[in-house]
Amino acid sequence: MNRNDAQKTPATFQVKSFGCQMNVYDGERMAEMLGTRGMTAATDGAAADLVILNTCHIREKAVDKVYSDIGRLTREDGSRPMIAVAGCVAQAEGSEIQRRARNVDIVVGPQAYHRLPDLIDRAGRGEEAVDTDMPLASKFAALPARTKQARPTAFLTIMEGCDKFCTYCVVPYTRGAEISRSWNAIIDEAKALVDGGAREITLLGQNVNAWTGEDDKGRAQGMDGLVRELAKIPDLKRLRYTTSHPNDMSDGLIATHGEVDKLMPFLHLPVQSGNNRILKAMNRSHDAESYLRIIDRVRMARPDIAVSGDFIVGFPGETDAEFEDTLKIVEQVRYAQCYSFKYSPRPGTPAAEMDGQIPLTVMDERLARLQALLNRQQADFNTATVGRTTDILLERKGRHPGQLIGKSPWLQSVVVTAPDLSIGDMIDVDIISAGPNSLAGELSRRKAA
Ligand code: SAH
Ligand code: SF4
Ligand code: F3S
Numbered sequence: 001m002n003r004n005d006a007q008k009t010p011a012t013f014q015v016k017s018f019g020c021q022m023n024v025y026d027g028e029r030m031a032e033m034l035g036t037r038g039m040t041a042a043t044d045g046a047a048a049d050l051v052i053l054n055t056c057h058i059r060e061k062a063v064d065k066v067y068s069d070i071g072r073l074t075r076e077d078g079s080r081p082m083i084a085v086a087g088c089v090a091q092a093e094g095s096e097i098q099r100r101a102r103n104v105d106i107v108v109g110p111q112a113y114h115r116l117p118d119l120i121d122r123a124g125r126g127e128e129a130v131d132t133d134m135p136l137a138s139k140f141a142a143l144p145a146r147t148k149q150a151r152p153t154a155f156l157t158i159m160e161g162c163d164k165f166c167t168y169c170v171v172p173y174t175r176g177a178e179i180s181r182s183w184n185a186i187i188d189e190a191k192a193l194v195d196g197g198a199r200e201i202t203l204l205g206q207n208v209n210a211w212t213g214e215d216d217k218g219r220a221q222g223m224d225g226l227v228r229e230l231a232k233i234p235d236l237k238r239l240r241y242t243t244s245h246p247n248d249m250s251d252g253l254i255a256t257h258g259e260v261d262k263l264m265p266f267l268h269l270p271v272q273s274g275n276n277r278i279l280k281a282m283n284r285s286h287d288a289e290s291y292l293r294i295i296d297r298v299r300m301a302r303p304d305i306a307v308s309g310d311f312i313v314g315f316p317g318e319t320d321a322e323f324e325d326t327l328k329i330v331e332q333v334r335y336a337q338c339y340s341f342k343y344s345p346r347p348g349t350p351a352a353e354m355d356g357q358i359p360l361t362v363m364d365e366r367l368a369r370l371q372a373l374l375n376r377q378q379a380d381f382n383t384a385t386v387g388r389t390t391d392i393l394l395e396r397k398g399r400h401p402g403q404l405i406g407k408s409p410w411l412q413s414v415v416v417t418a419p420d421l422s423i424g425d426m427i428d429v430d431i432i433s434a435g436p437n438s439l440a441g442e443l444s445r446r447k448a449a
Pocket of ligand 1: 058059168169170207244245270272286310311312341342343344346349
């Protein structure tokens, strides 16, 4: 193996993020940090001196992908970049990664990536460079301030980690305990993002609505107070948050959906299963009925809210009848969009040791039935917006000249032909047609309702 690149000081880098939006956020912060250290993002990823794979451990497939990606980084001439594995696989597997993939130079966990510059130096000297500490002092305090992104939408992590310990899930182990960032740090970062051009901010956390803190006057605050404060930033037009947990859906946050115009009418609130025995075995600490009551109350506060969720089919011991309960709750909620997964046993989690692991063929069949229903609901939701006038925030170019793509308040992609407009503009459009994954709009003469 030619280790030339791996042993010199890297000048260019590429960060590839997998998994959830929190990884996307972390990837941006890593890139910004390396930028302030004088490194530049490689224009051609294949030629980067340093490649950081910011990985996800949530399902087995996500992990397999990392190892196949590492293999593919070797170039035709046998040389390779310096390779860093960051993110949740790094945390879960630590130096084990280097036993399985010898050409990995750096392993850095999601709470330790502020130390990347030092790890790069160590790897450059051929020394061991593994850091999966979860230091008490937050990485956020050690990272440089945000650099201007010049993009209309931005992510902002406001809390990290998870204390819920659902029996199937690795996140409490890979991300550690729930820790909220401070009120001031969040407000300052939001203002910096808006100064840099952001018009929409999505607040992030593994259980984002578990955020707690004190405001600048020392008063106890929850996510609702934080949202109300952020909504005061004049040039910030839209706020979103993800992912939320049913048990942290406070009365105050539900009310905020009816009272703060800038908070978009979209709620990602995973339920995982519609069956109470399974929910108990998952340690979800809510049941189907309490979940449905929350959805009702959110809809009372904000009748047009789009509800989204996550589902797992084939949790150990799930019978046909118990799976039917999942279809039933989907029928009751009427989702705008959803993610659904086959249960994947994860090392170290209680569910992986449970009796009654479900055969793949059964899981395939259940997933297909669930997804057919969810796809129908998504199409129905999209069709119901045809004829409405709504605002969209233009985010990127479309496929054809003059085309731009923006998001509706309900997180649908809307394609418009508007050669005179630019990315970052907020415009009113009439929705004229709906496909399964996007809508078509026309510039409106009316004002959005
Ligand atoms: N904190 C969020 C979700 C984090 S993980 C929540 O509690 O809702 C994102 C989604 O991945 C989960 O909602 C779940 O549907 C899915 N997931 C997590 N572990 C899984 C596993 N072992 N197998 C299959 N899907 C899983
Ligand atoms: Fe995982 Fe459950 Fe925590 Fe969500 S709440 S991150 S599913 S343990
Ligand atoms: Fe994956 Fe870690 Fe996010 S396991 S889903 S990258 S918190």
